[in-house]
Structures are given as C-alpha cells and as structure tokens.
Amino acid sequence: MQPRLNFYQASPEIINSVRALNTAVNGCGLEKELLHLVKLRASQINGCSYCVDMHSREAREDGESEQRLLLVAAWQESPLFTERERAALAWTEKLTRLAGNMVEDEDYEEVGRHFSEEELVKLSVAIGTINVWNRLCVPFRSIHPVKELAPAG
Structure with a gap:
C-alpha cells in the first residue's frame, strides 16, 4: 500500500494547529496511561494501523503491559482495567462511533462518576483529537513509522 498524500507537507x-492541540491534550493533566488507552481504542475502532502501532509502542515505552495493550480491543471482558479506565474506554467508543449512536444520559452519568466536569472536557477533547489524526492517517494512507512491520518479501 502506498501513501496517497503527505498531509504535513x-x-x-x-496540521501545526492539530499538533498544538495534541500537545495540549498530552499535557492536560489526565493520566498518561489513560490517554494511551483512549488513543489506542479509538484508533482500533477507526482501523488506523499507523496510530495503533504508534500508540501501542508509546504505551509500552511508558511501562504499559503487553497483556493490557492486547486486551484493549476486548476491554469489556477483561478484569485488567480500572473502573475509571473502563469509563474512559466506554466514553471513547461512544464519541468515536457518534454517527447514528446517541450519547444517552446513562452514558454521561456513568463517565461522570469517574471524571470531574473539567476532566470530562479534557477526555472528550483527547478523544476528538485522536479521531482527527485517524481521519488524516487512514484516507491518506500514512506509512508505519516502524519498518519491521512491513510484510516480508
């Protein structure tokens, strides 16, 4: 698969504005581990291999376990995530799959049990930001930053 467009160029x-927003999200005060999980889950849903690769690598570098990273796709069935992480992952799925799926009062109330109003805004912006990156990387076919992931032959 060949890239279609270098959106940075x-x-x-x-893109510098998107990068600035990304920097703000990374420094917003939410737990780094939580942000890794949110970015990874949204990227899985959106089928963004570039971002799945990048965020799983970054999470590993920051000490996240391989087991938890593998189970992000099945977080609802795994006991390895805290209630706060579970609430963030559920909110990530709701906001990433927003089209045709209403965010119900129950969804809002559940995430609100684990996040303050300020944190909920930050979490929602983090989710929106990774969705922006996914919507750039997928249609323009961004290339994996790690060459050894390329198929052999």
Whole structure:
C-alpha cells in the first residue's frame, strides 16, 4: 500500500494547529496511561494501523503491559482495567462511533462518576483529537513509522 498524500507537507499550517492541540491534550493533566488507552481504542475502532502501532509502542515505552495493550480491543471482558479506565474506554467508543449512536444520559452519568466536569472536557477533547489524526492517517494512507512491520518479501 502506498501513501496517497503527505498531509504535513500539503497543509502545514492546519496540521501545526492539530499538533498544538495534541500537545495540549498530552499535557492536560489526565493520566498518561489513560490517554494511551483512549488513543489506542479509538484508533482500533477507526482501523488506523499507523496510530495503533504508534500508540501501542508509546504505551509500552511508558511501562504499559503487553497483556493490557492486547486486551484493549476486548476491554469489556477483561478484569485488567480500572473502573475509571473502563469509563474512559466506554466514553471513547461512544464519541468515536457518534454517527447514528446517541450519547444517552446513562452514558454521561456513568463517565461522570469517574471524571470531574473539567476532566470530562479534557477526555472528550483527547478523544476528538485522536479521531482527527485517524481521519488524516487512514484516507491518506500514512506509512508505519516502524519498518519491521512491513510484510516480508
């Protein structure tokens, strides 16, 4: 698969704005581990191999276990995630799959049991930001940053 477009080169001004938002999210005060899980889950849902690769590698570098990373896709069935992480992952799925899926009062109330209003805004912006990156990387076919992931032959 060949890349279609280098969006960094095509529109550096807007991409620098997205990068600035990404920097703000990373420094917003939410737990780094939680942000890794959210970014990984949204990227899995969106089928963004570039971002799944990047965020799983970054999480490992920051000490996340391989087992938890593998189980993010099946987090609802795994006992390895805290209630706060579970609430964040559920919120990630709701916001990432927003089209045709209402965010019900029950969804809001559940995430609100684990996050303050300020944290909920930060979490929602984090989810929105990774979805922006996914919507750039998938259609423009961003290339994996790790060459050894390329198929042999």
